[in-house]
Amino acid sequence: MMKVHYINLLRFPSKSGTFTNHKYHSCIRQHSFYEICFCFKGTFDLVTDNRKYEIQAEMCYILSSGLKHAEITETNKKSIILFIGLGGFNKNFFHNRLIMKDNADDIKEICINIINEKEINQTNNTIIPHEIKRIFYLMKRHQLNINSDYQKTLKINNYNIPLWIQKNIDEWKRYINTNYNKTDIKIAESPNVFNMSFRYFEKYFKILECMTCSEYLNQARVNNAKHLLLNSDLTMHEIARQTGFKSSNYFIRKFKKLSGVTPKRYRITTELKYD
Numbered sequence: 001m002m003k004v005h006y007i008n009l010l011r012f013p014s015k016s017g018t019f020t021n022h023k024y025h026s027c028i029r030q031h032s033f034y035e036i037c038f039c040f041k042g043t044f045d046l047v048t049d050n051r052k053y054e055i056q057a058e059m060c061y062i063l064s065s066g067l068k069h070a071e072i073t074e075t076n077k078k079s080i081i082l083f084i085g086l087g088g089f090n091k092n093f094f095h096n097r098l099i100m101k102d103n104a105d106d107i108k109e110i111c112i113n114i115i116n117e118k119e120i121n122q123t124n125n126t127i128i129p130h131e132i133k134r135i136f137y138l139m140k141r142h143q144l145n146i147n148s149d150y151q152k153t154l155k156i157n158n159y160n161i162p163l164w165i166q167k168n169i170d171e172w173k174r175y176i177n178t179n180y181n182k183t184d185i186k187i188a189e190s191p192n193v194f195n196m197s198f199r200y201f202e203k204y205f206k207i208l209e210c211m212t213c214s215e216y217l218n219q220a221r222v223n224n225a226k227h228l229l230l231n232s233d234l235t236m237h238e239i240a241r242q243t244g245f246k247s248s249n250y251f252i253r254k255f256k257k258l259s260g261v262t263p264k265r266y267r268i269t270t271e272l273k274y275d
Contacts, residue, residue, distance in 0.1 A: 001088050002086065002087070002088040002089065002129060002132070002133065003033075003086070003087040003088045004084065004085070004086060004128065004129065004132060005031075005033055005085030005086065005087060006083065006084070006085045007082070007083075007084050007114060007115075007118050007128070008082070008083045008084075009080065009081075009082050009083075009115055009119075010080075010081055010082075010083060011078065011079065011080055011081075012024060012026070012042070012044055012071060012073050012078070012079040012081065013073060013075055013078075014026070017071075019075060022074060022075050022076070023072060023073070023074060023075060024071075024072065024073050024074070024075050025070060025071075025072050026070045026071040026072070027070065028068055028069070028070045029068070029069060029070065030066060030067065030068045030069075031063070031065055031066075031067075031085060032065050032066070032087070033065050033085055033086055033087035033088075034062055034063065034064060034065060034085070034086045034087070034089060034093075034136075035062065035063045035083060035084065035085055035086070036060070036061075036062050036082075036083070036084040036086060036132070036135055036136075036139075037055075037060065037061050037062070037063070037081055037082065037083055037084075038059070038060045038081065038082045038104070038107060038108065038111045039055050039056065039057050039058070039059050039060075039079060039080070039081050040057065040080040040081065040082065040108070040111075041057050041078070041079060041080040042057060042073070042077055042078050042079025042080060043055065043056045043057065043073070043077060043079065044071050044072065044073035044077070044079050044081075045071065045072045045073065046061065046069060046070075046071060047069065047070050047071070047072060048063070048067055048068060048069040048070075048098060049067070049068075049097070049098075052072075053098075053100065055071075056102075058102070058103050058104055058105065058108060059100065059101065059102055059103075059104060060100070060101045060104040060107045060135070060139065061098060061099060061100040061101070062094065062098070062099045062136075062139055063097070063098060064091065064094060064096075064097040064098070065091055067097050067098065082111050082114070082115065084114070084132060084135075086132060086136070089136065093136075093140065094139075094140065099139050099142070101139060101142050106138060107135055107138060107139075109219075109223050109226070110131045110134055110135055110138075111135075112226075112259075113131050113258065113259050113260060114128055114131050114132065116259055116260045116261050116266065116269070117131075117259075117260035134209075134211070137209075165196075165204050168194040168196065168201070169201075169204065169205055169209075171194070172190060172194070172201075172205075172213075173216070175190065176190075176216060176217055176220055177220055180217060180220040180221050180224060180243065180244050181221075181224070181242060181243055181244045182244055183244050183245070183246050185217065185244070187213050187214050187217060190213075198213075201213075217244075218254050218258065219258060221243040221244050221245060221251075221254075222243075222254060222255050222258045222259060224242075224243050225239050225240075225243045225251065225255060225263065226259075226266065228242065228243070229263055229266060229267040230267065236248045236251065236252060236263055236264070239251065239263070240252075251263070
């Protein structure tokens, strides 16, 4: 069973490390579980296995259990990183001890949801385990895509998923990400263009994305609504209309379910936290 050991949003340099020659060194750490890390802001060096990796904003990485590691940065450089300790997964879930992904915009949205759920809406933590699991499977899929040993078949949860199905799913996602603002999208009919039944299509979609097709559409709409909330002065009614929701009430309800906070509160708190 999955166990969340901690969810910490930290700023480097911090008081817990040491300072020498204008450099900050964090404490050397080693865990008996996986650690997910996402860099929101700044740049620093991750040191592990006698190797140094440059971590930049929008990067996500996962450290396997038993891997000693530390962070080093210039004392005048500020970084904001989310750390999640996660147990309950097989130690061989990933084929490498360190998994990294650049430009992880999809994971950034999930991390913001987790932070908001933990810090703003502490009375209801039902979203967190599901969102953390999504990060794990997105990173797993990323690893398989860059590993030449898995070019013909993806293997996830003991399912063998042919590459042509994965390509159809990617094409469907591009369609949704382009047409999310249309209120007349019919989820059950959209996979027909690939000569696949909806039931068959969604079976594999849920394995790869850890959510249903309908949930993916709503998440795409909410993600774009977040962009409008932070980059425009549009009203809730206008944002709902531009992101494909049929009413502002339905938009607010879905937004709170997926993000843990109302759109209005998200607009206020996120601007304060990440600006």
